Amino acid sequence: MHIETKLTGEGWRAAQSQLSLWVTRHIAKLRELLALAGQLGKIPIPVLPVVVVQGHDWTCLFFEDRFDGARLLSGYSVGSTKNMVDAQAVFAALQFLMDWIQTKYRPWFDEMILQPLLAKAS
Numbered sequence: 001m002h003i004e005t006k007l008t009g010e011g012w013r014a015a016q017s018q019l020s021l022w023v024t025r026h027i028a029k030l031r032e033l034l035a036l037a038g039q040l041g042k043i044p045i046p047v048l049p050v051v052v053v054q055g056h057d058w059t060c061l062f063f064e065d066r067f068d069g070a071r072l073l074s075g076y077s078v079g080s081t082k083n084m085v086d087a088q089a090v091f092a093a094l095q096f097l098m099d100w101i102q103t104k105y106r107p108w109f110d111e112m113i114l115q116p117l118l119a120k121a122s
Contacts, residue, residue: 001049001097008055015052016061016072023048023063023070037116042067046108049097056082058090060097
């Protein structure tokens with residue numbers, strides 16, 4: 001999962017641009033691995049969440065594979081580290097994202113890429 005950090009009040013557009021570049025490259029690598037795994041056609045890649053930390057404020061953005069790059073779908077504030085109550089929201093959001101990685105993204109990766117590549121290597 002990609003995380004970009006910036007100073008408070010600075011670099012929001014730069015963070016979005018950096019994350020867009022990383023996600024585009026991430027998707028390109030997944031497409032390359034899908035091809036190596038023999039997964040022909042347009043296999044949908046899951047929406048990829050990323051995090052921007054700007055000072056104390058944490059925002060989660062979601063990027064969609066458009067087969068020609070990544071498109072920002074939406075984003076939402078997940079909390080802040082300014083105080084303990086808001087920090088708990090950040091912690092909960094990170095736990096949710098870790099759960100998503102384990103229950104959605106990793107099984108997709110295993111089924112669509114890892115298992116076919118291992119079968120080819122056998």
